[in-house]
Each structure stands twice: as structure tokens, then as C-alpha cells.
Amino acid sequence: xxxxxxxxxxxxxxxxxxxxxxxxxxxxxxxxxxxxxxxxxxxxxxxxxxxxxxxxxxxxxxxxxxxxxxxxxxxxxxxxxxxxxxxxxxxxxxxxxxxxxxxxxxxxxxxxxxxxxxxxxxxxxxxxxxxxxxxxxxxxxxxxxxxxxxxxxxxxxxxxxxxxxxxxxxxxxxxxxxxxxxxxxxxxxxxxxxxxxxxxxxxxxxxxxxxxx
Numbered sequence: 001x002x003x004x005x006x007x008x009x010x011x012x013x014x015x016x017x018x019x020x021x022x023x024x025x026x027x028x029x030x031x032x033x034x035x036x037x038x039x040x041x042x043x044x045x046x047x048x049x050x051x052x053x054x055x056x057x058x059x060x061x062x063x064x065x066x067x068x069x070x071x072x073x074x075x076x077x078x079x080x081x082x083x084x085x086x087x088x089x090x091x092x093x094x095x096x097x098x099x100x101x102x103x104x105x106x107x108x109x110x111x112x113x114x115x116x117x118x119x120x121x122x123x124x125x126x127x128x129x130x131x132x133x134x135x136x137x138x139x140x141x142x143x144x145x146x147x148x149x150x151x152x153x154x155x156x157x158x159x160x161x162x163x164x165x166x167x168x169x170x171x172x173x174x175x176x177x178x179x180x181x182x183x184x185x186x187x188x189x190x191x192x193x194x195x196x197x198x199x200x201x202x203x204x205x206x207x208x209x210x211x212x213x
Contacts (some may be wrong), residue, residue: 024043112206135180
């Protein structure tokens with residue numbers, strides 16, 4: 001297998017095919033310095049069970065999850081802005097519109113839809129059972145791992161190369177200047193956070209919530 005890129009809070013299931021005695025496989029990680037480190041090694045011993053190879057059957061696309069109805073979906077957008085390398089002129093914070101310098105003085109350098117740390121009001125409301133089709137656009141120079149609480153979603157489309165269309169996730173990695181479309185069924189009533197799982201980004205503005213009623 002090749003390289004699997006995961007953001008904070010993302011998970012992936014792997015299937016290891018052992019074709020014969022003496023075969024081995026390693027799980028490696030690049031901590032960011034370009035030097036791969038072995039996390040785990042899997043070896044087939046000489047006295048292992050006889051090989052019974054076969055095709056690995058793919059799991060159902062949604063399993064027990066409700067399938068989104070895109071023909072009657074509620075459309076929402078998520079615009080990500082901020083950071084030191086891309087100009088965000090202003091955003092709302094605690095009910096006031098502030099210039100970037102003032103935001104930074106208050107520890108805020110990121111925003112969702114022009115709001116930093118938007119916990120005062122929901123970003124949107126959806127009726128229970130309604131499909132939500134969301135377009136996420138990252139206008140910053142940094143990737144963001146966007147995490148939805150209480151729901152799983154399908155990655156419908158992408159403009160970059162960080163996500164595979166068709167993936168079912170609760171966290172999606174949105175690259176710099178990338179747009180990702182997701183869809184999910186809002187079938188879990190309550191108030192749910194939506195935030196960047198790079199926790200320094202969350203703490204400095206990339207936090208919001210939505211409500212299923």
C-alpha cells in the first residue's frame with residue numbers, strides 16, 4: 001500500500017493481506033520531518049496456518065447509517081479564514097466586529113463564516129431527518145481537520161487531493177485553498193459542535209455549532 005494521510009481525529013481501518021509464509025508488513029508514520037518511523041510490524045511465521053487467500057469484500061457504503069437524500073438537501077456553507085499568512089481583514093467576536101489586529105490581541109486568528117469562536121448562536125439549524133449538503137472552503141494557507149460532533153458524513157467532492165470522494169467520516173482534512181463538499185442526515189437531535197480538530201486552531205477561533213431540531 002502507499003501513503004495514507006490522516007488529520008487529527010481521523011481514523012482508518014486497514015486490511016493486511018499475508019500472501020505466504022515469511023511475509024511481513026510494517027506500519028510507518030512520518031512525524032513531519034520526512035523521516036519515517038515504524039509503529040508496528042506484522043510477520044507471518046513459518047508454522048502459520050495454511051494460506052487461504054481470497055478477495056476482500058468491500059463494506060457497504062453506509063452500513064447502518066441513513067443515506068443522504070441530495071435531491072431535498074439543505075444547503076450550507078463553511079468558509080474558513082485567518083492565519084498569519086493570508087489576510088483576514090475582520091471578523092465578529094463576542095458580538096463585535098473587530099479588525100485582525102484586535103482579534104489577535106484577544107487570542108483569535110481564525111474564523112468560520114466571518115465569526116471567531118461562534119458559540120453564541122448556531123451556524124445553522126436543521127430539522128431532524130433532513131439531509132444537509134455543506135460546501136467547505138478553506139481560504140487560508142493551512143490545512144484544517146474539520147470535525148462534526150454527533151454525525152457521520154460522506155465526502156461528495158473535492159478540489160484538492162487530501163480526501164477520497166465517497167469516504168464516510170466525522171472528520172475531514174481540508175487543504176489550503178481546497179473546497180470539499182459533504183452530506184449527512186441530521187438524525188441526531190441536539191446541539192452539536194463543529195470545529196477544527198487542530199486544537200490550537202479551535203482555541204483561536206475555529207469553533208461553532210449547529211442544532212438538529
